[in-house]
Amino acid sequence: MAGQIEALYHYPVKGLSGQRLGTVMLHPGAGFPEDRVFGFARHDSSFDPDAPKPVPKSQFVVLARDAALARLATDYDPQEGTLRITGQGQDRTFDLKEDSGGPAAAAFLAAFLGYEPGHQPTLQASAPHRFTDVSVVSPQMMNAISLINIDSVRAFSEAIGQDVNPLRFRANLLFSGIAPMRELDLVGREISLGEATLRVVMRTKRCPATQVNLETGLRDLDVPRLLRDQYGHSDMGVYAEVIKGGRIAPGDAVATL
Template sequence: MSSDKPAASVPRVAALYRYPVKGFTPESCESLTVLEEGRIAGDRVLGIRFADAGGAQDDWCKKQAFLSLMNTPGLARLSLKFDHQRLHLTMSLGDKLMSEAGLDKTGRQRIVEMITQYVLDLHENPLQKNPERLPLNLVGDGISPRYQDSSAGRVTLHGRESLLAVAGMLDSSELDERRFRSNIAVEGLNPWEEQGWIGKVVSIGEVRFRGFAAKERCLATHANPETGARDLPVLKALLNSYDTKKPVFAISLMPENSGIIRIGDPVLCSDVCA
């Protein structure tokens, strides 16, 4: 660890998130289960996919094939709750219930009809000038994590000190970490320290990870996670905050075993496997 931190200081997990529906609001969790396949249980188990995405309905495909904050920032205004046991999805807009349904054929149709109309009513939407993207499809079984940005899955992590560095570049006292849609937020690092973990072993709770790659960001980060407004030039700030030719924030991790990680778990990095 860097000598800038006191010797007794150990970085710890500050927050954990998973995203039942790709591109929609997160669940804040006390713990996450990391699966042997390299994904988090309950994470991106559903997605709203364009009709012209190609391939089989449930195949993994790139994020450009889905409704997401990158192409539909107004999705941030919808509050989503997913009952992982009952496979039941609820969406609200403020105090207004927009949809409540299961994942049977009828329920999926109701969800898609609501989402389609909601998106078409937005000033910025990817459907109005692209009719070939309709009808939308609700894909996924609600159980299998499948629709991460990478076909290999992976788990994402950022340090809150890096978040503060970006906030300083933006002259913003409050930069919500939900803009970056990480699974794990860590406190106790130096700014950008996690970027030095590529190729190293990162141990969190019961799980050992390998640092895989820096996460290049997209326009989704410009969307305010409460209002959906594109209110901050985050990509420009990232280019000016960290010595890189691409706007990166957070890193992706490949698990070496399955297990549970919890808020408060120490986060340890080493150069070689034990």
């Protein structure tokens, strides 16, 4: 079974837009570079940056609760430490190296989302902690990489008679050339991606974030329910851990071992 990598993305800030990448270097036991390294914790979140422990994604500003986030585009520059947020007539850049940068970004987001006074979130970062959805499962899963089979999304789209953008699933790696839904049977198996080797560790159960149209910021498609209607489950995509590092890029082969 063989396919190829179509695209690579990371999501530096949990809940905000992804950034498309070229070549990426993976390392054993490490997560996807610069992925979910920041998170806007809600005003009542229990997350403690001085003693970071995974908390449910509901304690962060995420698409599952705030669909309007999709109307914003973000660009994080790890070298400069800056976060640019654009969209809806806005264009702001925040220097996260400065003490004022995080609070300023949080205030901007609170105003954009119409939060009540006193409900402003806090931008959190606590390396090497990552704010991945499955961090609550285990430290191993905190560093898992998410994969989506574009052919699975295409088959799902045809089954429901609706166009589904693969980016709704916010995966790090999009691939094609493997039979629809075949990846769900690979849990426990190893796959090669370019120079790297990964082990598939979990199927990805989809949440309400996938209901959001990334162009309009509106909930226009109940993806979890439609998946259940078609397949008897709400899984789309898989998580995998890096067991052999190496460079990967779009066009590289994807194969089971």
